[in-house]
Amino acid sequence: MITLKINDKSVKVTEGTSIFEAAESIGCKIPALCYHRDLSVYGGCRLCIVEIKGRAGFPISCATPVEEGMEVLTHTPEICELRKNIFDLIIAYYPFECQLKCDSCATNKICELRQLAEEMEINELKFVPIARQGEMDDSSLALKFDSSRCINCGRCVRVCREVQHVGILTPSRRGPATQVSTFMDKGMGNVDCTGCGQCLLVCPVGAIQENFEINQVLAAIADPKKHVVVQVAPSVRFTIGEEFGEKAGVNLEKQMVTALRKLNFDQIFDTVFSADLTIMEESAEFIKRFTEGAKLPLISSCCPGWIRFAEDHLPELKDNLSTCKSPQQMFGALLKSYYAEKKGLEPKDIVSVSVMPCTAKKAECMRPEMIENGIYDVDYVLTTRELASMIQSRGMHLPELPEGKYDAPFGITTGAGLLFGVSGGVMEAALRTAYELITKEELPKIEFDDVRGLKGIKSAEIDIKGTKIKVAVANGLENSWQLLKHADDYHFIEIMACTGGCIGGGGQPISRDPDVLQKRKNGLYKDDKNMKLRKSHKNPAIQQLYKEFLGHPLSEKSHHYLHINADLQSPFIPK
Amino acid sequence: MPEHKYLKKFIEASPSGDFANLRKAVEYGRDKCLNELEISGLVGRGGAGFSTAAKWKFAWNSPDVVLICNGDEGEPGSFKDRYILENGAFLLLEGLLISAFMLNSSEVYLYIRDEYKDALEAFHKCLDDNLDLIVWYCEQVNPGFELKVVCGGGAYVCGDETSLINSLEGKRPHSRIKPPYPAEKGLRGLPTIVNNVETLSNLPLIIRDGGEKFSSMGVEGSRGSKLICLSGNVEKPGLYEIEMGKITLEEIIYTLGGGCPNGKLKFVIPGGTSTAVLAPDGLKIAVDYGSLRKAGTSLGTGAVIVADESVDALDAACNAADFFMSETCGICFPCKEGNRQIDHLLNLIRQGKGQESYLKLIQDVALTASCAARCGLGQSCGNMVTSLIDKFRTDFVGAKL
Incomplete structure (x- = not known):
């Protein structure tokens, strides 16, 4: 342990801690823009400068490790003046419509420039604004990048490279023209972008955003000829409250259903149902491969960011990927077939909307293998944030809405399906079902603690009546890359592109709380525990679906609607 | 030659x-x-x-x-x-x-x-x-x-x-x-x-x-000889090897370089564009690291550039500002945005759209960059411009403001 003084207050921290973190630990917040706790030190914004007694100049606190007996000052008048100047210079070269006119700005909620302006008590801007031109990169189906808003803090560049092992973003050009861009300025849609949206989550100024599809959805709802159906992903209910000031991890499912109803969606379904369905298919696929000695490990395929990553970086694993569509796409396929039949509707009149914690889903639903005869399984994907903003723009305050219920025939769901929202969840749900299907006995302990938690790579050995099954789970693509170097050591692997799984998805509310994933995760596991049904194969609605329509898992019909049969192809689709 | x-x-x-x-x-x-x-x-x-x-x-x-x-x-x-x-x-x-x-x-x-x-x-x-x-x-x-x-x-x-x-x-x-x-x-x-x-x-x-x-050879802190690159408005520009601390800047310019060919000497850049300029009254100064540092400037690489009366200080400042703006690596904010701001302000002044308060702003930017920038480029980028403003304020204020 190292003892030092920050602003005359004694602090004890472990060796290797930066001054910035040491100050944070005693509630002393040093302004910063490029710093991010999960990323490498960048040292670009220079806002976190401090004074160290006996040392010349103004070292940056994010890059300076603590030393025994150090005396640090963080907010002297001189430092504050320098910081204001730096901040002011950033604003001087920011789009003219900014200039801290936050009241009229669409991204003011998440903008760290605004927060810093408040923290640093910026009352006036002294430097002379400089006109700036930027370009909008809207080549991606998932994300768009407004370079005129970008301040070059490098967070997106680092998260893409360090956390996701993708690295499509880089500072390009030189000097004053420096900007974040992609290889040869091709645009995010034309390079190996997975669409995971982690860059969007760390961007301090909202320069990267999802491709909004709110207007298309509103237009579909307003069209009397269209039957608009919406499905909501498992994790959304635990996070959407944050956009309304609720704590992370609070389940607002019922209020959200009411909100969707008030937004005039015709039918409201729960993706948890199709998550249960995915488990039926995927565990059947696993058992089949395992017993027939076919190619293992089986690797989960519900995460579109991961699938895209696998295509670009790990094509050699293509035969290991489960052929199951993701729950979103399974649901979409059912809506335009089974549901349409049942309701007597033409598939082309159904507009299938999904609310996802994910930006990559926006691209997934446009993949050629998700379209049959011009009919898309899913037409539009909204992120958690987009839904929240739709609710807000109708003047509704979500936490205060009355409780509502999902519609039949997909109304019954299980805790297993709910677990899809968190890293390790797909694995746990699959094991709950696979165990019982293989042994025909009841599972002695339903929780698989080894695959739970926010660790990047988790592994376990499951004893199924004497047969040892080795499983592994990774979240975050860098972790996945590391794990998959040893793919052959396992029988079954779950991969989620985003840190923490879907609770940390690129479509989730943007939070600066370091414990937010923990809170969301805890909420989710608590609800699984309270569910009456906790195993997918015990879901009566699922059983009925098989009886009425699909037959049995891996049946011909299942394959037609719920699996991908074509060889994997790069999903690049020019807009 | x-x-x-x-x-x-x-x-x-x-x-x-x-x-x-x-x-x-x-x-x-x-x-x-x-x-x-x-x-x-x-x-x-x-x-x-x-x-x-x-x-x-x-x-x-x-x-x-x-x-x-x-x-x-x-x-x-x-x-x-x-x-x-x-x-x-x-x-x-x-x-x-x-x-x-x-x-x-x-x-x-x-x-x-x-x-x-x-x-x-x-x-x-x-x-x-x-x-x-x-x-x-x-x-x-x-x-x-x-x-x-x-x-x-x-x-x-x-x-x-x-x-x-x-x-x-x-x-x-x-x-x-x-x-x-x-x-x-x-x-x-x-x-x-x-x-x-x-x-x-x-x-x-x-x-x-x-x-x-x-x-x-030389003096404390500056031992040996140093190559001096003499250029600008001098009779005999070229490369000279000097013994550090034993020759003044004035001697370099007049004895070795033969002085300004036409017109009077206005200022000297003693060590390249990242160093503060010296006015004619400041040239009786020994050329070594310590002496120049004491005079608020630097020997830098030894690039002595001489400017005579025909040179407008504002033009020279604009030139330097444009150079640093273009050459910043674009990573650290005080350097990237600071040089952009200095360049912008100087150009406004040159176009007659300036205000006298801009000169103070330029000095604020230069100070910020010198204290907070990440590398030597940023830390020294304002030296020449601010020293020109200090010493030749009339060139900036004059008819332009």
């Missing part, structure tokens, strides 16, 4: 081309060589003036030290490295080999500015001419020795050693966060020593004459 008053001596340090100094160094052994280097008091000639021996000591006991010779002479007004490469390549080669021997370094780079085609050719010719000796060196002295000559990509910021290292690694040339210093962790994470062409060219002289004799 410009006149070189003392230069001949410098270039002829190793006249026979038989590596006599190198052989002597090998005879001494590396520790004795370091001792001589320490006694000599040699400091880096690239601008910072840091003790060469002190720098080398950081990596003295490390294996796999990488040695990089910085010949990316980007400072406007500086052409000393080019001269050494074109006319004294052998001196540099011998300096490089001695240094590599001393540092136990088998991986050596010479990073040459891409525009220096003739210099590159001259150095290659020197290598060809001395192939036998180099083979002897590789076999007997420094097994595994490899010298790579690399052409720079044209970024001024590569004068900063960490930027240069990034450039060598094939990365975008922007500075790294220090610490770790390159001597600890540099190229590919290996301990790396980066020195200027002129610095390393002094090594053969130190070995030949001994540290004692070298340090008898």
Whole structure:
């Protein structure tokens, strides 16, 4: 342990801690823009400068490790003046419509420039604004990048490279023209972008955003000829409250259903149902491969960011990927077939909307293998944030809405399906079902603690009546890359592109709380525990679906609607 | 052809081309060589003036030290490295080999500015001419020795050693966060020593004459001779070798350079565009690192640029501002946005759209950059502009405001 003084207050921290973190630990917040706790030190914004007694100049606190007996000052008048100047210079070269006119700005909620302006008590801007031109990169189906808003803090560049092992973003050009861009300025849609949206989550100024599809959805709802159906992903209910000031991890499912109803969606379904369905298919696929000695490990395929990553970086694993569509796409396929039949509707009149914690889903639903005869399984994907903003723009305050219920025939769901929202969840749900299907006995302990938690790579050995099954789970693509170097050591692997799984998805509310994933995760596991049904194969609605329509898992019909049969192809689709 | 008053001596340090100094160094052994280097008091000639021996000591006991010779002479007004490469390549080669021997370094780079085609050719010719000796060196002295000559990509910021290292690694040339210093962790994470062409060219002289004799030249903190690149409005521009501390800036300009050809001298940039200018009343100043530092400026690379009355201070400031704005690496905010702001303000003034308060703003930006910027480029970018404003305020205020 190292003892030092920050602003005359004694602090004890472990060796290797930066001054910035040491100050944070005693509630002393040093302004910063490029710093991010999960990323490498960048040292670009220079806002976190401090004074160290006996040392010349103004070292940056994010890059300076603590030393025994150090005396640090963080907010002297001189430092504050320098910081204001730096901040002011950033604003001087920011789009003219900014200039801290936050009241009229669409991204003011998440903008760290605004927060810093408040923290640093910026009352006036002294430097002379400089006109700036930027370009909008809207080549991606998932994300768009407004370079005129970008301040070059490098967070997106680092998260893409360090956390996701993708690295499509880089500072390009030189000097004053420096900007974040992609290889040869091709645009995010034309390079190996997975669409995971982690860059969007760390961007301090909202320069990267999802491709909004709110207007298309509103237009579909307003069209009397269209039957608009919406499905909501498992994790959304635990996070959407944050956009309304609720704590992370609070389940607002019922209020959200009411909100969707008030937004005039015709039918409201729960993706948890199709998550249960995915488990039926995927565990059947696993058992089949395992017993027939076919190619293992089986690797989960519900995460579109991961699938895209696998295509670009790990094509050699293509035969290991489960052929199951993701729950979103399974649901979409059912809506335009089974549901349409049942309701007597033409598939082309159904507009299938999904609310996802994910930006990559926006691209997934446009993949050629998700379209049959011009009919898309899913037409539009909204992120958690987009839904929240739709609710807000109708003047509704979500936490205060009355409780509502999902519609039949997909109304019954299980805790297993709910677990899809968190890293390790797909694995746990699959094991709950696979165990019982293989042994025909009841599972002695339903929780698989080894695959739970926010660790990047988790592994376990499951004893199924004497047969040892080795499983592994990774979240975050860098972790996945590391794990998959040893793919052959396992029988079954779950991969989620985003840190923490879907609770940390690129479509989730943007939070600066370091414990937010923990809170969301805890909420989710608590609800699984309270569910009456906790195993997918015990879901009566699922059983009925098989009886009425699909037959049995891996049946011909299942394959037609719920699996991908074509060889994997790069999903690049020019807009 | 410009006149070189003392230069001949410098270039002829190793006249026979038989590596006599190198052989002597090998005879001494590396520790004795370091001792001589320490006694000599040699400091880096690239601008910072840091003790060469002190720098080398950081990596003295490390294996796999990488040695990089910085010949990316980007400072406007500086052409000393080019001269050494074109006319004294052998001196540099011998300096490089001695240094590599001393540092136990088998991986050596010479990073040459891409525009220096003739210099590159001259150095290659020197290598060809001395192939036998180099083979002897590789076999007997420094097994595994490899010298790579690399052409720079044209970024001024590569004068900063960490930027240069990034450039060598094939990365975008922007500075790294220090610490770790390159001597600890540099190229590919290996301990790396980066020195200027002129610095390393002094090594053969130190070995030949001994540290004692070298340090008898010059003054405390500035031992030995220094190459001065004299340019601008002078009769006899060119490269001069001077003994540091023993000649004033005025003497350099008038005695060596012959003074301004027409018109009166207005100001002098003593060490390149990153240094503060001196007015005529400030020229009676000894040319060495300490004296110039005391006068609020710097010897820098030794690029002395003379401006006469025909030069408008505002024009000169705009020129410098535009240069720094274009050459910032674009990573750190005070430098990138600061230089953009200075350039913008000066242009507004030039267009007659300025206000007197802008001059204060420029000084605020320069102060911010000097305190908070990440590398030497940013920290020194405002020196010339603010000193011009201080000394020639009327050129800025005058008719333009």
